[in-house]
Amino acid sequence: MKKILTMLIMCMALTPKIDAQTYTPTAGNLAARNTFQDLKFGLFIHWGIYSELGRGEWVMNNDHISYKNYKRLADFFNPQSFSARDWVRFAKSAGMKYITVTSRHHDGFSMFGTKESPYNIVDATPYHKDPLMELAKECAKEGIQLHFYYSLLDWGRPDYAYGSRIVDGKPVNGNWESYISFMKKQLTELITKYPGVKGIWFDGHWERKTADWHYDEIYGLIHQLNPSILVGNNHHLEPKAGEDFQMFEKDLPGNNLTGFSGEAKIGELPLETCETINKSWGFDLSDNNYKSSAQLIHYLVGAAGRNANFLLNIGPMPDGKIQSEFTDTMAIVGKWMKQNGESIYGTRGNIVPPQPWGVITHKNKTFYAHIMVWPQENYIFIPKFKGKISKAELMGTKTAVRYKQQEEGAFVYLDGIKSLPYDTIIQLQ
Ligand code: GLC
Numbered sequence: 001m002k003k004i005l006t007m008l009i010m011c012m013a014l015t016p017k018i019d020a021q022t023y024t025p026t027a028g029n030l031a032a033r034n035t036f037q038d039l040k041f042g043l044f045i046h047w048g049i050y051s052e053l054g055r056g057e058w059v060m061n062n063d064h065i066s067y068k069n070y071k072r073l074a075d076f077f078n079p080q081s082f083s084a085r086d087w088v089r090f091a092k093s094a095g096m097k098y099i100t101v102t103s104r105h106h107d108g109f110s111m112f113g114t115k116e117s118p119y120n121i122v123d124a125t126p127y128h129k130d131p132l133m134e135l136a137k138e139c140a141k142e143g144i145q146l147h148f149y150y151s152l153l154d155w156g157r158p159d160y161a162y163g164s165r166i167v168d169g170k171p172v173n174g175n176w177e178s179y180i181s182f183m184k185k186q187l188t189e190l191i192t193k194y195p196g197v198k199g200i201w202f203d204g205h206w207e208r209k210t211a212d213w214h215y216d217e218i219y220g221l222i223h224q225l226n227p228s229i230l231v232g233n234n235h236h237l238e239p240k241a242g243e244d245f246q247m248f249e250k251d252l253p254g255n256n257l258t259g260f261s262g263e264a265k266i267g268e269l270p271l272e273t274c275e276t277i278n279k280s281w282g283f284d285l286s287d288n289n290y291k292s293s294a295q296l297i298h299y300l301v302g303a304a305g306r307n308a309n310f311l312l313n314i315g316p317m318p319d320g321k322i323q324s325e326f327t328d329t330m331a332i333v334g335k336w337m338k339q340n341g342e343s344i345y346g347t348r349g350n351i352v353p354p355q356p357w358g359v360i361t362h363k364n365k366t367f368y369a370h371i372m373v374w375p376q377e378n379y380i381f382i383p384k385f386k387g388k389i390s391k392a393e394l395m396g397t398k399t400a401v402r403y404k405q406q407e408e409g410a411f412v413y414l415d416g417i418k419s420l421p422y423d424t425i426i427q428l429q
Contacts, residue, residue, distance in 0.1 A: 023219070023241045026227040032198065033244055036230055037270045038346040039097035039145065040304055041337070044274055044313035045087070046149075046281040048105050049073040049125075052318040057282030060107045060155055067156040074109065074124040082320025084134035088142050090322055094330040095337025097345070098145035100201050100311055103132060103190055105149070105282075108156040112194075116185045119156075131320070136194040145198045147230070148190050152183070152213060153204025169212030180214045184221055191225045198230060201247070205235035215242055232272065236260050239267040248273040252299070253306045254354075271308035275299060277326055283315035290325050293332035297422045300333070300344065301370045305359020307349035336422060343368035343395060343425050352382055358423070367428040368395065369412060374419045380426075385410040395425035403428070 025033070050057045052073050060070045091099055104110045110120035112132040122130050132148075139146040154160040159182065161174030170176035191197055200222055205213065219231050219242030230244040239246045246269045250258040253271050277296070278287045291299075296312065303310040314326045337344065347361035347368065357380045358372040367387075371380060385405070392401040392412060402413040412426055 023223075025244060026223075028228040029223070029230070029244060032228040032230055033270050036098075036145075036199070036245065037307075037309065037348065040309050040344050040347070041094075041096045041300060042098040042100055042145075042147075042272075042309060042311040043087075043091040043094065043096045044149075044281075044311045045099060045101040046105070046283075046313060046315045047131075047320075048102060048107060048111055048282065049077045049109050050105070050107055051283040051315060052077060054283055054285030054318075056280040056284045056287075057102075057105050057107070057315070059282075070107065070156075071119070071124075074119070074121075075126070077121070077125040077318070078127045079131070079318060079320035082131050082134075082316075084131065084138035087135060087316070087322070088138045088144055090327065090330065091144060092142065094312075094334040095341060096144075096312070098147060098198070099135070099139060100147040100149055100199070101132065101135060102151075103148040104151050104186065106151045106153045106155055106204060108151075108154040108160075110186070112190065114186055114189055116182055116189065133194060136196060140196040146194070146196055147199030147201055148194075148197060149201045149203060150183075150187065150190070151204045152202055153207040154179070157182070166208055166210045169210065171208075171211070176211075180217070184218060187218065187222060188225060191222060191229065197226075198228070199245075200229060200231050202231070202233040202235075205233060205237075215240060219243070230270075234274075237263050238265045239269050243269065245270040245272055247271070247311075248308070250275055252302050253308050271306070272311050273299075273303050273308045274311040274313060276313045277329065281313055281315055283317050283323075290329065293329050293336070294422050296329065296333050297336055298372050301361075301372060301423055302354070302359060304344050304347055304361050305349045305354060305370060339396065340423065340425060343370065343427075352384065355380070355382070365429060369426040369428060371414075371419070371424040371426065372422070374424075375414070378415045379411045379413045381409055381411055383409040389428050391429040393427055395427045401426055 046057050050059050053059045103112050113122035113130040114120045122128055136146055155162045159175040159178040161171040164171035164173040222229050222231055232245045232247050233243055234247050234249055246267050249260045251261045252273055253266050256262050277291055279289045280287045300310045314322055316322050343361055347363040349361055351360040351362050357375050358370040361368045389403055389405055392403045393399055404411045
């Protein structure tokens with residue numbers, strides 16, 4: 001008996017502790033997750049006083065600009081050409097269904113009117129207006145979902161005490177309670193003042209891996225204010241309790257090309273992958289590394305095939321305008337989405353693992369085989385394809401496509417089919 005008891009106690013000690021924060025999403029939240037997955041394509045916007053310097057959003061840190069000197073950028077930030085209407089139009093014509101915009105980045109400057117810090121666009125710049133309010137209203141009007149990017153990391157606030165050693169989950173030199181409470185108050189403003197906010201996108205966790213970020217309180221507060229709001233965190237880790245979607249930075253889920261996703265095990269939540277059009281997030285005057293429309297379409301299709309949304313970034317210029325390289329490329333992507341969006345929006349992926357020729361998306365009773373790399377043979381092979389195919393045709397045409405189904409998978413023959421620019425889509429019923 002004693003032996004059994006000791007064994008039982010040992011077993012109990014070995015079982016992992018259940019996370020103290022347990023989170024049961026509401027029905028509304030689950031529905032929001034589903035809608036979010038249907039949207040598939042979003043616009044990420046990095047815009048702040050850093051845009052003035054045209055060297056990306058990390059310029060304060062990279063160039064060792066002191067907080068005191070950097071603050072001067074606010075004195076002459078006056079984006080006279082900013083137009084929420086133009087931004088939303090741009091997103092819509094590119095085929096995007098939601099916008100995630102930086103409300104406060106690592107430089108600590110709030111791009112919205114906030115009572116919690118005078119260091120904000122309404123009070124500290126000659127502009128004196130709140131572009132995020134205009135954007136929120138425009139998004140609500142135009143049926144575009146709005147998400148706010150919110151930085152956990154702050155290079156300037158003394159209570160955050162950037163660079164401080166972390167002991168017992170807190171910065172030694174800062175005032176962690178004050179900083180956490182500041183964030184909670186700003187998040188409350190963002191959620192309660194701005195119409196139609198659907199998500200909060202956190203970033204900066206990786207700067208303080210051993211800090212106690214009080215996520216239970218922060219996520220709890222967000223879900224208490226609005227249980228349907230989707231919480232995501234760019235911590236590059238496995239999802240934590242209280243999060244509603246999992247994000248990947250500059251990588252398709254399952255890849256780790258940029259080194260950010262090494263510890264990011266793919267969980268059960270909706271997925272989103274974010275990427276830049278050139279290399280930078282914030283406006284960069286000398287970054288000419290533009291991705292082509294073909295690369296971006298392939299990224300989007302590749303994400304959908306891996307069951308992920310694609311959040312594509314632009315860094316508008318300091319005056320609020322979007323540079324022509326972005327508008328030109330996105331016009332092509334938008335045109336493609338207009339013709340082929342049926343194979344992307346509302347679909348789910350991960351039907352089969354990505355193949356050398358491409359990926360498969362799925363909606364209702366239709367499967368879309370996206371051929372992005374034309375095969376050497378005259379066919380593509382879909383391994384372990386389940387379900388009986390009753391018809392195969394080239395999407396958007398009535399051109400029948402020959403196929404053969406057997407135990408190990410389906411063969412779809414491409415003789416007589418010409419490869420289309422970007423993606424040749426075979427629709428399987
Ligand atoms: C990284 C960068 C940050 C950017 C973000 C977008 O975390 O540090 O500047 O906003 O990626 O994914």
